[in-house]
Amino acid sequence: MLSVKRKQFLIFIVPSLLVLAVTVLYPLVYSFIMSFTSSSLKVRGFGDFVGLDNYIKAFKDAYFIKSGWTTGLFTVIVVTLEFVFGLSVALMLNRIKRGKKLFFTIIIVPMLITPVAVGLIWRLLLHPDLGIVNYLLGVVGLEGQAWLGDAKLAMMTVVLIDIWHQVPFMILLLLAGLVSLPGEPYEAATIDGASRLQTFWNVTLPLMKETIIVAVLFRVITAIKTYDLIYVLTKGGPGTTTEVISYHIYKQAYTFLNTGYSSAMSYLLLLVIMLLSVVFVRLGRGKAQAR
Amino acid sequence: MRKHGLVLMAIILTLSLLSACSSGNKSNSSESSAASGGKGKKELNILMESVPDTEFVKQVVDKYTAETGVKINIEAVNYASMHEKLVPQLLNATSSYDLIVVDNYWVGEFTDAGWMEPLDSFIERDRFDTSVYLKSLFNMVGQVDGTTYMLPFYNYAMSLIYRTDVFMDPELKSKYQAEFGRELTIPETLEEYVNISKFITKEKGSTMYGSVMMGLRPDPISVEWLNYLYSSGGEFFKEDGSPRINDANALKALELYIDNMKNAAPKGAAGFGFDEAFNVFAQGNAASFVTYNWMLNKLQDKEESKVAGLVNVAEVPGGASLNGGWGWAIPKNAEDKEASWQFLKWVESFEIAKERASLGGSPTRKDVLTDSDVLGQFPHYVNVQKIIEKSKMIPIIPQAPQLIEILGRELSEAVSGGKSPQDALDTIAKEVKEFE
Numbered sequence: 170m171l172s173v174k175r176k177q178f179l180i181f182i183v184p185s186l187l188v189l190a191v192t193v194l195y196p197l198v199y200s201f202i203m204s205f206t207s208s209s210l211k212v213r214g215f216g217d218f219v220g221l222d223n224y225i226k227a228f229k230d231a232y233f234i235k236s237g238w239t240t241g242l243f244t245v246i247v248v249t250l251e252f253v254f255g256l257s258v259a260l261m262l263n264r265i266k267r268g269k270k271l272f273f274t275i276i277i278v279p280m281l282i283t284p285v286a287v288g289l290i291w292r293l294l295l296h297p298d299l300g301i302v303n304y305l306l307g308v309v310g311l312e313g314q315a316w317l318g319d320a321k322l323a324m325m326t327v328v329l330i331d332i333w334h335q336v337p338f339m340i341l342l343l344l345a346g347l348v349s350l351p352g353e354p355y356e357a358a359t360i361d362g363a364s365r366l367q368t369f370w371n372v373t374l375p376l377m378k379e380t381i382i383v384a385v386l387f388r389v390i391t392a393i394k395t396y397d398l399i400y401v402l403t404k405g406g407p408g409t410t411t412e413v414i415s416y417h418i419y420k421q422a423y424t425f426l427n428t429g430y431s432s433a434m435s436y437l438l439l440l441v442i443m444l445l446s447v448v449f450v451r452l453g454r455g456k457a458q459a460r
Numbered sequence: 461m462r463k464h465g466l467v468l469m470a471i472i473l474t475l476s477l478l479s480a481c482s483s484g485n486k487s488n489s490s491e492s493s494a495a496s497g498g499k500g501k502k503e504l505n506i507l508m509e510s511v512p513d514t515e516f517v518k519q520v521v522d523k524y525t526a527e528t529g530v531k532i533n534i535e536a537v538n539y540a541s542m543h544e545k546l547v548p549q550l551l552n553a554t555s556s557y558d559l560i561v562v563d564n565y566w567v568g569e570f571t572d573a574g575w576m577e578p579l580d581s582f583i584e585r586d587r588f589d590t591s592v593y594l595k596s597l598f599n600m601v602g603q604v605d606g607t608t609y610m611l612p613f614y615n616y617a618m619s620l621i622y623r624t625d626v627f628m629d630p631e632l633k634s635k636y637q638a639e640f641g642r643e644l645t646i647p648e649t650l651e652e653y654v655n656i657s658k659f660i661t662k663e664k665g666s667t668m669y670g671s672v673m674m675g676l677r678p679d680p681i682s683v684e685w686l687n688y689l690y691s692s693g694g695e696f697f698k699e700d701g702s703p704r705i706n707d708a709n710a711l712k713a714l715e716l717y718i719d720n721m722k723n724a725a726p727k728g729a730a731g732f733g734f735d736e737a738f739n740v741f742a743q744g745n746a747a748s749f750v751t752y753n754w755m756l757n758k759l760q761d762k763e764e765s766k767v768a769g770l771v772n773v774a775e776v777p778g779g780a781s782l783n784g785g786w787g788w789a790i791p792k793n794a795e796d797k798e799a800s801w802q803f804l805k806w807v808e809s810f811e812i813a814k815e816r817a818s819l820g821g822s823p824t825r826k827d828v829l830t831d832s833d834v835l836g837q838f839p840h841y842v843n844v845q846k847i848i849e850k851s852k853m854i855p856i857i858p859q860a861p862q863l864i865e866i867l868g869r870e871l872s873e874a875v876s877g878g879k880s881p882q883d884a885l886d887t888i889a890k891e892v893k894e895f896e
Contacts, residue, residue, distance in 0.1 A: 210547050210548075210551070211569075211573055213551055292736070296728075296736055296739070297726060297727045297728030297729075298726045298727070298728070298740050298745060299736075299739055299740065299743060299745075313727070314727075314728075315727045315728030315730070315731065316728060316731070317728065317731035318675065318727070318728030318729060318730040318731030318732065319728065319730070319731075319876075320730075320876035320877060320878065323731065403676075403677075403731065404676055404677040404678065404868075405677055405869070406675075406676060406677040406730075406731065406868075406869075406872040406876070407675070407677075407730050407731060407872050407875065407876035407878075408869075408872050408873040408875075408876040408877075408878035408879070409869060409872075409873065409878065410876065410878070420865060423543070423544045424678075424861055424862060424865045425862050425865070426547075
């Protein structure tokens with residue numbers, strides 16, 4: 170017989186496990202099987218079993234490889250800049266006494282807008298001929314840029330927009346970490362006569378390690394998966410300069426209708442993300458403490 | 461303090477999840493009304509694109525409901541999401557749409573997959589006259605290999621829309637005469653067009669560009685360039701079906717296109733989508749625009765454009781523009797095809813087609829295009845009819861959407877300098893050859 174406690178446990182846990190199985194596990198398994206088939210949106214069902222062909226094809230697909238590099242570059246740049254910027258703003262916000270709520274509200278706004286709307290707004294603002302950005306540049310005597318239409322600038326433009334959109338996430342997450350830091354190590358540091366920089370380096374950063382790792386990992390994962398911004402802003406152009414991996418996979422599925430092949434690519438992407446997560450989690454191990 | 465931090469973190473995570481969800485969550489109205497089945501369906505669901513012509517259909521359907529008691533639900537969505545909405549529906553056992561509209565470059569794919577109901581038996585039984593449609597349209601979004609799958613809904617053949625005041629400007633005209641020794645007029649060849657374009661941009665600087673272009677991947681750049689291709693005597697395929705998209709004619713077309721993009725079009729036009737290019741023209745900052753002929757009605761509307769009354773339409777220089785059109789079709793898996801056909805027959809009848817045309821719709825029927833009331837309202841339809849008759853379509857093959865994607869990518873590579881024009885065209889030919 171099950172004990173009452175056991176029963177209660179099961180009653181509470183089983184429904185949520187079931188929901189998880191249906192909504193998460195089923196699609197995962199389904200697309201995993203699909204990745205070994207010649208499945209296409211044009212035919213019903215799975216199509217023929219083709220073994221590892223889809224995976225081999227992915228490694229031979231020059232556009233897939235190139236989009237992988239583009240995504241890597243994009244991720245490194247945006248996450249680094251967002252982290253640096255986010256941390257400095259969070260540190261500043263942590264110090265101010267008045268108007269915190271006001272700053273909070275303003276900072277959180279970009280994050281609340283969906284990526285598609287962000288893209289559309291910026292497309293309007295950055296219109297080379299009719300947009301306000303080039304107009305304002307003209308007012309101060311600078312030459313307007315082609316932004317999204319210039320192969321040399323397009324990537325940078327997308328990066329800037331992504332930073333505008335995602336920095337609030339970084340700020341708030343890091344700020345949450347800062348707010349919850351204990352006060353004692355700081356008092357000790359003050360008594361020992363540590364300078365501000367020393368305190369930051371030897372007290373704040375080590376104590377923040379876990380929060381930082383979570384924040385950066387989250388951003389790395391979402392940056393690798395960036396799709397909507399590219400879809401709205403450049404469609405991968407000019408040329409293939411901004412074609413990121415998720416957009417490439419999307420096109421394989423919905424334009425070329427090769428669901429089998431695109432599932433295989435998605436699983437390769439998943440593998441990379443999982444490896445990255447493991448590395449990050451390893452980094453975060455070990456109890457954080459002030460040096 | 462720690463507690464606050466956690467609460468804050470929880471809020472952030474929830475918010476970021478919410479913002480991620482809402483982007484994917486579009487209206488799902490189509491599924492609610494699919495319940496009523498069987499014959500004599502009292503409610504018809506139609507998936508359409510959110511464009512002016514759909515609006516004009518919406519404005520007349522109340523009449524159908526009044527006459528027959530059948531309610532018409534039109535779900536109008538953005539072009540980009542149409543194909544991916546349609547395909548799963550067409551693959552199902554039954555479709556929640558009773559009627560669909562089909563873009564010309566889906567026709568090959570849809571007929572190949574057998575997703576559309578042949579209309580010949582309905583047409584024969586009800587003696588619906590299909591000879592009233594313009595031939596080039598009916599061969600594109602009407603019949604395929606002798607079987608009628610669609611009735612042409614509206615045309616979007618491309619054309620040259622230009623500013624009459626700029627092309628008549630005496631100062632520009634005399635300067636052009638002095639520099640090139642010939643008259644500045646509506647160009648008849650692409651070379652002359654690009655030359656005039658560059659001349660206007662050079663003369664007027666940043667206040668007026670010789671032409672506004674749209675270089676965004678994949679559709680805008682593809683459809684725009686295809687006008688250059690066809691007008692340079694180029695084609696996708698030879699008679700035997702092998703690609704000739706990388707021959708000398710195509711190369712000339714691409715070089716002219718790049719020249720115009722670099723030296724005449726506004727800065728950043730290589731990233732313009734349709735709306736961005738349109739807005740530049742509607743704001744009065746460009747002298748010409750290769751675009752859909754039905755745009756003229758929009759541009760003549762004072763509320764939407766600053767150039768109303770100063771624009772006209774001509775054929776694309778070189779004479780062969782890209783034809784385009786949408787066709788009405790009944791999905792093979794529609795629940796009540798008779799009910800769908802009844803509505804289709806009604807909406808494409810002369811009276812209703814004429815009414816839609818007088819609202820500003822883009823006609824497909826000859827008798828509507830040449831109707832004296834319609835012509836009185838839109839005198840430029842004389843030109844439009846000629847343009848449609850001479851225009852060429854994207855080849856009807858099952859892989860047309862893929863073709864556009866490849867075309868867009870490689871053209872954009874060539875324009876942005878990532879590849880030489882010949883390399884880009886060779887890549888297109890190579891990938892097109894790989895279509896099975």
